[in-house]
Amino acid sequence: MKTFKRLLGYATPLHHYIPEYVIYTLVGIIFGMVNFAMLIPLLNVIFNQVGDSPQTLTQPAFSLTITYFIDLFNYYFYYFIKASGTKQSALYFVCAVIGVCITIANLGRYMSTRVVTRMKMTMLARLRSDIYRKFTTQSLKFYSEKQKGDLLSVMTNDVQEIEGNVVNAIQILLRDPFIIIGYFAALFYLSVKLTLFTIVFFPLSGFIISYISKKLKQKGWYSQELLGKILNVTEETLGGIRIIQSFTAARFMQGKFGEVNQRFVKVSKSMFNQRELASPVSEILGVVVVIVLVIYGGTLVLNGSDLLTGATFMTYLVFYSQIMQPAKNISTAITTMQRGMVASERIFNILDAPVEIREKAAAVALTGFQDKITYNHVSFRYEQQYVLKDINLTISKGQMIALVGRSGAGKSTMADILPRFYDVNEGNIRIDGTDIRDVKLDDLRGLIGVVSQEAVLFNDTVFNNIAFGHPQADRDAVIRAAKIANAHEFIEQLENGYDTPIGDRGLKLSGGQRQRLTIARAIFKNPPILILDEATSALDTESEKLVQAALDKLMQHRTTIVIAHRLSTIQHANEIIVMDQGEIKERGTHDHLLAQQGIYHKLVEMQEFK
Numbered sequence: 001m002k003t004f005k006r007l008l009g010y011a012t013p014l015h016h017y018i019p020e021y022v023i024y025t026l027v028g029i030i031f032g033m034v035n036f037a038m039l040i041p042l043l044n045v046i047f048n049q050v051g052d053s054p055q056t057l058t059q060p061a062f063s064l065t066i067t068y069f070i071d072l073f074n075y076y077f078y079y080f081i082k083a084s085g086t087k088q089s090a091l092y093f094v095c096a097v098i099g100v101c102i103t104i105a106n107l108g109r110y111m112s113t114r115v116v117t118r119m120k121m122t123m124l125a126r127l128r129s130d131i132y133r134k135f136t137t138q139s140l141k142f143y144s145e146k147q148k149g150d151l152l153s154v155m156t157n158d159v160q161e162i163e164g165n166v167v168n169a170i171q172i173l174l175r176d177p178f179i180i181i182g183y184f185a186a187l188f189y190l191s192v193k194l195t196l197f198t199i200v201f202f203p204l205s206g207f208i209i210s211y212i213s214k215k216l217k218q219k220g221w222y223s224q225e226l227l228g229k230i231l232n233v234t235e236e237t238l239g240g241i242r243i244i245q246s247f248t249a250a251r252f253m254q255g256k257f258g259e260v261n262q263r264f265v266k267v268s269k270s271m272f273n274q275r276e277l278a279s280p281v282s283e284i285l286g287v288v289v290v291i292v293l294v295i296y297g298g299t300l301v302l303n304g305s306d307l308l309t310g311a312t313f314m315t316y317l318v319f320y321s322q323i324m325q326p327a328k329n330i331s332t333a334i335t336t337m338q339r340g341m342v343a344s345e346r347i348f349n350i351l352d353a354p355v356e357i358r359e360k361a362a363a364v365a366l367t368g369f370q371d372k373i374t375y376n377h378v379s380f381r382y383e384q385q386y387v388l389k390d391i392n393l394t395i396s397k398g399q400m401i402a403l404v405g406r407s408g409a410g411k412s413t414m415a416d417i418l419p420r421f422y423d424v425n426e427g428n429i430r431i432d433g434t435d436i437r438d439v440k441l442d443d444l445r446g447l448i449g450v451v452s453q454e455a456v457l458f459n460d461t462v463f464n465n466i467a468f469g470h471p472q473a474d475r476d477a478v479i480r481a482a483k484i485a486n487a488h489e490f491i492e493q494l495e496n497g498y499d500t501p502i503g504d505r506g507l508k509l510s511g512g513q514r515q516r517l518t519i520a521r522a523i524f525k526n527p528p529i530l531i532l533d534e535a536t537s538a539l540d541t542e543s544e545k546l547v548q549a550a551l552d553k554l555m556q557h558r559t560t561i562v563i564a565h566r567l568s569t570i571q572h573a574n575e576i577i578v579m580d581q582g583e584i585k586e587r588g589t590h591d592h593l594l595a596q597q598g599i600y601h602k603l604v605e606m607q608e609f610k
């Protein structure tokens, strides 16, 4: 119920929808009922059961009662017979009333679905925005714990599930009880005895349906999870297709996929079978009720009971048949609603996942970088084991620090804790003496540019990739950045120059071009502090030269932390920090460290650097 309320909160303010919806729905129901009620006079006319017109016809005085409307109808019914002198005109009259009623009823229904569509779209758009906002602000820790496929499945399947199940269920639950009440009132009006019969069967079928729906809930979870797994395997495969094919592991991966796929099929099959059971069960129960009704009501008619004429009984059956569908709808809605609730819970789990990296309420502004960055007794762990231990480091403005060390030594982690992708567990990092946890997050990140090994680009134009996040940026500034990054020339040669879309993750560009674009992006941002993770993957010499020259220009006049893989970069560093198992083991200049004959010397000897 809490989940449901929260979900409904996405459609607020409800008064924008509900009153309008109720009015249209009532119009639909009332005129729909009048339409069926017309069966009585229609059958009477056709089977020639209409009595003679009363001698004097008087228009009834207005009152808001059913009797008034019946009298009004009778008045015109007989008025037309009298005016034309034949009963044929009564037939035309009844048909005209039916035509008008059915038009109004359908108009009401259509308008009510429009209201629901409006409400539904607002609700889903807000929900999707919330999820996306959460994705963009969530900390990296969250992403290392969650699988991409699961998150995508939340955004697509779970939201879809809400659209398909919850909203439709809400629509039904807001409409169909009224229909049932309305028709029951009419049934009682037509025959109290018969109606009492039908009431007995409603709770019975309701009980069976709710029992089935409860069983469904568990399987709903399971199948969504399995669908997430299918997406995970697919995602992984699409990302690693080169590796899969070069390791001739296609069959292995097909087997892995087949296994999950089969499990999904099995669970889905049993889930769908159970769900589908709800419908035949209720239908059978419904038909049993009708059979009993026909026997009982038919006997009353055959016995010539004054209370029930043939036409009224036929109308009664038609009215009754109209109750079956909404009753079925309601029971199905309750079942599907539960499936939707499972999806909602998954969405809310994501939305409620705490964001670890938060800005303090009293965070101060950080307008620039003046003096130095200091790591003071910094220790950090992702899980149990510390991957950084008691790190002390000072980086003065304008310096270049090279982080070197074996794989897994903690170099990337050192870089990641500066823009607060993760927060340190012990100690602190200060910029110009201020703890980075006390400053505004955007200010901090605004000071830092990151160029990673992997050239991360977005499916957008060259221009928007360079001026990332600033679509209104000055074109000249973008071109200047591209020129510095040695990217201008190749961009000019693209079909539409700076306005050329670069495809998914920049797939339409070469590796070196992609890297130069990411460098241009960093140059455009012009941050005083730069974190550079040098690419280890080899480019051809020509391309490498261009990239290196671009990087050199990027590093000029900046304070740089570089995770270095090239001897040329390392030799230029003001200080080389040699890391091993989360600790700074050696530090100094290239010559100084070589002379020490320690880890650094070994790394150079092993030709770890290019």
Ligand SMILES: Nc1ncnc2c1ncn2[C@@H]1O[C@H](COP(=O)(O)OP(=O)(O)OP(=O)(O)O)[C@@H](O)[C@H]1O
Pocket: 144, 382, 383, 387, 405, 406, 407, 408, 409, 410, 411, 412, 413, 414
């Ligand atoms: N998200 C994570 N969750 C848990 N452990 C992690 C995570 N990221 C890194 N680690 C662990 O932290 C340690 C340091 O990793 P880090 O990436 O900082 O090393 P590195 O020196 O940059 O290595 P490389 O040169 O291979 O990139 C490693 O033992 C690694 O297994």
